[in-house]
Amino acid sequence: MxxxxxxxxxxxxxxxxxxxxxxxxxxxxxxxxxxxxxxxxxxxxxxxxxxxxTREALILEVYRLDVDRLVGSVPEVLAAHAPLDALRQWFTTLAAYVRLKHGLGDALNTAAVQEVVSTTSVIVTEAVGRLLEACEQAGAVRPGLDPTDVIMLLSCLWRTPDNSEGAAQADRLMELAIDGFRP
The missing domain is CATH 1.10.10.60 (Homeodomain-like)
Structure with a gap:
């Protein structure tokens, strides 16, 4: 033994x-x-x-671990940055993870994928809720923002091209959205 x-x-x-x-x-x-x-x-x-x-099993585990790390980083990001800056940084990192997943899209087309995406979406929504709560307490965003609405709105970030022009566009889109979140 x-x-x-x-x-x-x-x-x-x-x-x-x-x-x-x-x-x-x-x-x-x-x-x-x-x-x-x-x-x-x-x-x-x-x-x-x-x-x-299978290749898919490896891809899904890498994706799951990336999301777990990102969700686990919320307290650290909030400790290191003002809440609104933490929200910006965190969503930028989330967009990079999702962009990677989309880059692997051909390999990710099964029920197993849907299960992982569903599971991770729950913890991502909770993480966004914690970020929004911190922003609300700091007076940086208006009260009552729904985390799922914010995720849907900011999903445009991972649809921008993965280059310098796309990064600039993502920054502009982020600021447009944040302007709408303000009190």
């Missing part, structure tokens, strides 16, 4: 390495091969497939 503990530790370490490499590799090129990811992670293809039997 003592032999299984190190295997579990190694398996966890391998899984984490695969996920980190996959995150970076998918950001660089959505079409990257799983064999390439395994090699970069320092594991064999069999190890990768034991953890993630």
């Amino acid at each position: 003592t032999d299984t503990a190190p295997q579990r530790s190694d398996a966890l370490k391998n899984r984490e390495a695969i996920l980190q490499v996959a995150h970076d590799a998918f950001a660089e090129s959505p079409g990257v091969s799983l064999n390439s990811i395994a090699k970069r992670a320092g594991v064999g293809a069999g190890t990768l497939y034991r953890h993630f039997p």
Whole structure:
């Protein structure tokens, strides 16, 4: 029984390495091969497939972890920035995550995807609610903004092109929306 503990530790370490490499590799090129990811992670293809039997399973886990990290960053972002600036920064990061997911759209077309998107949308909505509450308490936005409405309105951010012109457009759109949120 003592032999299984190190295997579990190694398996966890391998899984984490695969996920980190996959995150970076998918950001660089959505079409990257799983064999390439395994090699970069320092594991064999069999190890990768034991953890993630399909490309979709790996993509979904990377996406889920990205969203979990983003949602978990709300307290840190609020501690480091004024509430309205925290909202701006957080939505900019969210847009980058969603843009990555959209870049992988061909691979993400199943019921499993819908389950992950539904689950993550709940925690994202809660995170936006916390950001809006902080903004409301600071007097930066009017009371009673609905987080789902704000997400819908700001979804335009991840539809802008992933280049400097798109970033400038996203900044302008963000400011238009924030003007509408003000008291």
